[in-house]
Amino acid sequence: MTDHAEIRASLLRRMEALERRVGRIAEDLRHESEPVEKDFEEQATQRENEDVLGALDDAGRRELAAIRAALSRIDAGSYGTCRRCGEPIATERLRVLPTALDCVGCAA
Numbered sequence: 890m891t892d893h894a895e896i897r898a899s900l901l902r903r904m905e906a907l908e909r910r911v912g913r914i915a916e917d918l919r920h921e922s923e924p925v926e927k928d929f930e931e932q933a934t935q936r937e938n939e940d941v942l943g944a945l946d947d948a949g950r951r952e953l954a955a956i957r958a959a960l961s962r963i964d965a966g967s968y969g970t971c972r973r974c975g976e977p978i979a980t981e982r983l984r985v986l987p988t989a990l991d992c993v994g995c996a997a
């Protein structure tokens with residue numbers, strides 16, 4: 890009834906997709922950081938690319954952490970309870986935002 894099996898499965902799918910993406914970005918970053926002789930303009934372009942990849946990596950890692958936290962709350966039986974007021978978080982909200990920590994009232 891409240892085992893959140895459906896949400897758990899979709900969180901796991903999302904986590905696997907993110908882990909693949911973060912892994913690919915990490916590989917790109919390693920490749921980009923290989924010492925190569927370039928003129929100034931090329932170096933500037935390369936630094937911009939690394940900034941973009943770095944930002945994606947951070948966002949991916951943050952989302953991964955939120956998903957892992959949600960999964961451990963499901964396992965601990967505390968999932969779906971607002972961390973601020975202790976009331977249940979609406980199922981509709983959890984469907985839209987499965988990593989939500991607060992109910993709609995507290996998040997507003």
Ligand SMILES: [Zn+2]
Pocket residue numbers: 971972973974975976991992993994995996
């Ligand atoms: Zn609340």
